[in-house]
Amino acid sequence: MALLRRDALVPRQLLRLVLLHTVWEVGSGQVRYSVPKDSKHGTFVGRLAQDLGLEVAELVPRMFRMVSKDRRDYFEVNLQNGVLFVNSRVDGEELCGQSPLCAIDLEVIVDKPLRIFHVEVEIQDINENAPVFLVQAQNLVILESRRSGSRFPLEGASDADIHRNSLLTYKLSLNNYLTLDVQVKNYHSTLAELVLKKSLDREEIPEHRLLFTSTDGGKPGLTGTVQLVITVLDANDNAPVFNQSVYEVSSLENAGHGTLVITLNATDLDEGINKDISYSFSDLPFSVRKLFSIDAYTSEIRLKGEVNYEVKTLYEIRVEARDKSPFPLAGHCNVLVEILDINDNAPELTITSHSLPVPEDAPPGTVVALISVSDRDSGDNGKVTCSIPPNLPFQLVSTFKNYHSLVLAEAVDRERVSEYKILVTARDEGAPSLSASSSILVPIADVNDNAPAFAQPVYTVFVKENNPPGAHLFTVSASDPALRENVFVNYSVVERSVGVSSYISVHSESGHIYALQPFDSEELQVLQFQVSARDAGFPSLCGNVTVQLFVLDENDNAPAVSPAGSGRGSPGPELVPLSAGAGHVVGKIRAVDADSGYNAWLRYEVQEPRAAGPFRVGVYSGEISTTRALEEADGPSQRLVILVKDHGEPALSETVTFSLSLGESPQAVKWDSRQRGRIEGSLVDMNVSLMIAICSVSGLFVLMIVVYVGLRCHPGPEVMCEPGKATVVCSSEVGSWSYS
Numbered sequence: 200m201a202l203l204r205r206d207a208l209v210p211r212q213l214l215r216l217v218l219l220h221t222v223w224e225v226g227s228g229q230v231r232y233s234v235p236k237d238s239k240h241g242t243f244v245g246r247l248a249q250d251l252g253l254e255v256a257e258l259v260p261r262m263f264r265m266v267s268k269d270r271r272d273y274f275e276v277n278l279q280n281g282v283l284f285v286n287s288r289v290d291g292e293e294l295c296g297q298s299p300l301c302a303i304d305l306e307v308i309v310d311k312p313l314r315i316f317h318v319e320v321e322i323q324d325i326n327e328n329a330p331v332f333l334v335q336a337q338n339l340v341i342l343e344s345r346r347s348g349s350r351f352p353l354e355g356a357s358d359a360d361i362h363r364n365s366l367l368t369y370k371l372s373l374n375n376y377l378t379l380d381v382q383v384k385n386y387h388s389t390l391a392e393l394v395l396k397k398s399l400d401r402e403e404i405p406e407h408r409l410l411f412t413s414t415d416g417g418k419p420g421l422t423g424t425v426q427l428v429i430t431v432l433d434a435n436d437n438a439p440v441f442n443q444s445v446y447e448v449s450s451l452e453n454a455g456h457g458t459l460v461i462t463l464n465a466t467d468l469d470e471g472i473n474k475d476i477s478y479s480f481s482d483l484p485f486s487v488r489k490l491f492s493i494d495a496y497t498s499e500i501r502l503k504g505e506v507n508y509e510v511k512t513l514y515e516i517r518v519e520a521r522d523k524s525p526f527p528l529a530g531h532c533n534v535l536v537e538i539l540d541i542n543d544n545a546p547e548l549t550i551t552s553h554s555l556p557v558p559e560d561a562p563p564g565t566v567v568a569l570i571s572v573s574d575r576d577s578g579d580n581g582k583v584t585c586s587i588p589p590n591l592p593f594q595l596v597s598t599f600k601n602y603h604s605l606v607l608a609e610a611v612d613r614e615r616v617s618e619y620k621i622l623v624t625a626r627d628e629g630a631p632s633l634s635a636s637s638s639i640l641v642p643i644a645d646v647n648d649n650a651p652a653f654a655q656p657v658y659t660v661f662v663k664e665n666n667p668p669g670a671h672l673f674t675v676s677a678s679d680p681a682l683r684e685n686v687f688v689n690y691s692v693v694e695r696s697v698g699v700s701s702y703i704s705v706h707s708e709s710g711h712i713y714a715l716q717p718f719d720s721e722e723l724q725v726l727q728f729q730v731s732a733r734d735a736g737f738p739s740l741c742g743n744v745t746v747q748l749f750v751l752d753e754n755d756n757a758p759a760v761s762p763a764g765s766g767r768g769s770p771g772p773e774l775v776p777l778s779a780g781a782g783h784v785v786g787k788i789r790a791v792d793a794d795s796g797y798n799a800w801l802r803y804e805v806q807e808p809r810a811a812g813p814f815r816v817g818v819y820s821g822e823i824s825t826t827r828a829l830e831e832a833d834g835p836s837q838r839l840v841i842l843v844k845d846h847g848e849p850a851l852s853e854t855v856t857f858s859l860s861l862g863e864s865p866q867a868v869k870w871d872s873r874q875r876g877r878i879e880g881s882l883v884d885m886n887v888s889l890m891i892a893i894c895s896v897s898g899l900f901v902l903m904i905v906v907y908v909g910l911r912c913h914p915g916p917e918v919m920c921e922p923g924k925a926t927v928v929c930s931s932e933v934g935s936w937s938y939s
Contacts, residue, residue: 233321236301238285244274244320248281251307251316255281261309265318268304274320276307289322301361326364326417330356332425333482337411339393339429340528343401344436350380351393352444352531354482354517356413356423366416372409377429379411384445390533393427401431437468438528439476439520449537452508460491463498465520465530473524481519481531491516491536500534508540542629544575546583548637550623556642557607565607567593568639572601572625580629587621593641595623605639613643650740651677651688651732657745660712664720664753672703675710675744677732693729693743703748705730712746720752721793725903747903754798754847760855761789774860781827785814788821788855790843795896798847806840806854814859816841829861836860 232245248255253263258278265276275286294301305318337354358365369391371379376399382390407429414422441463448461467474478498480488490504491514500516514536521529552569574581585595585603594608605621619641626634653675660673677688690710692699703726704713710730726748733741775785792799803821805811813827814837823839837859844852
């Protein structure tokens with residue numbers, strides 16, 4: 200086998216590159232192979248010449264040579280057959296450490312014409328290392344007072360392999376007191392903890408010995424074991440506890456010596472020396488100890504060496520917090536320190552030329568501020584983009600290099616949002632990206648674009664009649680979301696005609712509505728008018744509201760007896776024939792009440808029932824009739840005192856005396872017939888009048904309800920200063936049942 204050594208060809212390569220650089224024809228290609236790590240010398244890798252499309256016979260004439268970037272001869276090519284083989288043992292752990300990808304890059308060069316090929320050989324990991332514990336036995340101290348569910352971290356094993364072969368699983372020998380809980384953290388880190396299933400009893404078993412086994416993910420899997428020696432104690436029953444089981448922090452690769460990485464925090468619920476805690480690293484390799492230090496009292500972890508992102512990107516540090524009891528207890532946590540690649544200059548952001556405040560009627564496109572950004576880095580790390588949060592009525596417009604204008608994108612409304620806090624963020628394109636932010640507070644200036652608004656379009660007010668002059672009836676209130684002088688509201692009555700001003704007045708500042716005179720429901724039942732609210736802006740805006748004032752009836756009128764019937768003031772007694780039988784109507788009392796509703800509902804009764812004799816009076820009709828056939832023993836005449844009263848609270852009444860004369864006179868009978876016809880005719884007339892009055896007032900009431908509902912359902916105009924029409928509704932002379 201003829202081998203062409205790379206070292207002997209280097210001078211010739213340089214000479215040919217200098218002399219023939221103007222006539223080279225350069226080609227490129229890429230081939231990828233894989234080989235298990237720790238392969239011996241001569242292990243076949245691949246048919247390189249065939250895969251590159253080269254003839255074996257032309258390898259030597261074309262000065263075929265292979266160059267490795269790290270200047271080590273891990274691989275060689277047989278120039279007789281073009282086969283790539285292992286020249287020296289490849290140690291994966293030495294070459295790539297714990298990196299998930301391990302590969303060696305080769306460059307193949309041929310002349311006539313000159314071509315360069317890239318070859319990548321992936322080093323595949325094999326499961327050749329079993330999990331290893333740092334100690335042969337792990338000693339734990341557990342108080343018998345610890346409750347079930349308590350956790351105790353264990354020192355895990357390490358595996359020199361990579362990829363799947365380094366993924367470890369754990370198990371614990373069977374026992375009645377302790378179980379194992381394994382949690383997988385970031386970066387394939389695992390945290391194994393003992394969990395107490397039930398409380399320990401030192402007097403029963405003072406010491407437990409368990410077997411802790413770790414198995415890697417290889418096929419077949421390799422295992423490692425360590426003995427757990429658990430001592431049960433009686434005192435110091437609270438171990439220090441960290442507020443986190445795993446801390447994840449980061450540090451820049453160019454951080455100086457003494458840079459604070461993290462300050463840990465562990466607490467102990469005990470008292471005295473059992474509460475004092477000292478911090479230390481737990482089973483930390485020397486290669487990590489020379490980079491980090493921990494203060495035993497303050498728990499500060501600082502850099503004491505130089506960390507390099509290209510050497511290692513993650514450090515896992517196990518920290519122990521131990522109290523100072525004679526029988527100390529300890530708590531543990533893991534600190535994962537991620538090393539960040541440098542992009543050590545954040546963008547700089549400057550905001551100038553503010554045009555504040557912004558009027559709420561400003562048109563879109565109005566410039567609010569000018570923003571300049573810069574970054575001292577170069578390349579992608581120096582390219583900066585500027586942005587603001589979405590869903591704002593503003594936008595950034597790039598004016599020229601590194602300058603942006605903050606402009607109004609849409610109309611704003613101060614009554615909806617009075618000011619905007621805009622966070623402007625400048626971010627570079629480095630990896631990882633750095634950013635800087637600055638806030639702009641943009642207040643919105645008020646303009647008078649909102650008229651005073653009432654809470655509802657119609658107010659309904661009920662007031663009892665006979666109120667004192669100057670009484671406060673109601674208060675209207677309009678709100679204006681504007682500021683300063685635009686928010687001051689002046690109230691007034693829109694329509695001061697048709698007598699409204701003689702009934703009510705409105706206070707211009709407070710909106711209080713006062714009665715100027717007592718109301719009388721017999722004269723006025725409904726008063727409808729409009730109140731205007733006008734702000735002090737320029738131009739002034741106003742809004743109107745309708746007020747419906749209902750006057751409620753009180754029982755202030757006693758029943759009045761009509762002189763048309765027999766009684767006081769009548770010309771003579773009523774003549775009743777002795778032949779009249781039971782139920783014979785001999786007369787009728789006519790009375791009216793000027794009130795309304797129940798206050799006008801009259802009741803008739805005999806004031807002295809024992810003196811009524813064979814006569815009675817209808818409770819609601821007022822008709823006087825016989826209760827039985829008349830007899831001579833009833834006497835020649837009768838006098839009835841009738842009490843007429845209403846249903847008000849308190850009730851008002853009136854009395855009337857009704858005289859009756861008993862006899863057989865034909866004139867009396869004839870008079871009785873005429874009198875009865877007259878009474879019945881009067882009754883019919885009165886009933887018709889009463890029905891007409893009730894129907895009229897009821898219809899008016901229904902009409903008012905319909906108008907009221909229509910006004911409530913129909914929204915009023917936002918700005919209206921036209922005078923409205925006042926409505927006055929007067930009552931009937933005979934009263935109304937509309938408020939019953």
